[in-house]
Amino acid sequence: MRLTVISIAAAFAATTALANPVAPDDVVFGEYGEVEASLTGVPGDAANGAKIMYNRGLGNCIACHEVTALKDQPFHGEVGPTLDGTGDVRTEAELRGIVINAKMTFEGSVMPAFYRTSGFTRPGDGYTGKAAKMPIAPILSAQEIEDVVAYLMTLKD
Template sequence: MRFILGAVAAFAMSTAALASELAPDAVAFTDDGVTSSLTGVAGDPAAGAETFKSRKLGNCLACHANADMSGELFHGDVGPSLDGVASRWDEAQLRAIVTNSKQIFTDETVMPGFYSLEVGQYVSEPFAGKTILTAQQVEDVVAYLGTLKE
C-alpha cells in the first residue's frame, strides 16, 4: 500500500512539474533576455554539464570550446569559446540564447534554438513539432553556463 501511495504522489508531482513547464511558443523574449524560468524549477549545473557535452542532447562542444571540459574530445570553433561566458552574459540572457539564439542574434546564426519549434523547413518526421532540449534541460544548461566565470 505504501508503494502505491508513493507512486501516486510521485506521479502527481511529475504531472504538476509538467503543468508548470512553459510551452516553446509561449516563451517571452525581452530586451533583457528570457527573465522567467521555463519550468519554475532551478537548473542543476551538474545535469546541465552532462546535457552540454552529450552528443545526443546539447552537443555544445561541437561548436564551442570550453576549458572546463578540457578532458572531452572535439571542441569546435564555429561559435565563441564559452570560457567566462557567465561574466559576459547574465542568466536571463543565457536562457534566451540557449532557448532560441535567433531571437537574440540574427536568423543567420548557425546556433540552433534548443527550445524552439522554429527549426527549419526539412525536419525529419520523428522530430517535427519537438524541441531539441526540454525546458528543464535548458534550465540545467543555463545553470551550468552560470558556473563559467572568469
C-alpha cells in the same frame, strides 16, 4: 507538523512546475532576446547541464564551442565563441534566451534553437530526407534548458 505541511507544499509546487513547463510557443522574449522567467520554475542542475553540453544526443554544445572546464571531453569546436567566462558576462536571462533560440539575440546565428517547435522553413525528419511530421519536439526539454543555463552560469573567470 507545520514544517511538514510547508515541505509538502514546496514539493507539490516543484512537481507542479515540472509538470507544466512553459511551452516552446509560449516563451516570452525581451527586446534583446532575453528570457527572464524560468521555463520550469525549478532551479537548473549544473552537473546535468555539463553532461548535456557534451552529450552528442542532446545539446552537444562543445561541437561548436570550446569550454576549458570540459577539456576531458573530445572534439571542441571553433565555430562559436568560447564559453569560458560566460557566467561573468551574460545574465541568466540572456543565456536562457540564447539557448532557447539564439536568433532572437543574434539574427544571423547558425546556432540551433534548442527549444523551438514551429516556424521552420522545412525541417527534415532525421536522416530520411522526408519532411518532418508535425508537431516537432524541441531538441532539449524545458528542464534541460534550465540545467544548461545553470552550468553556463558557473563558467566564470
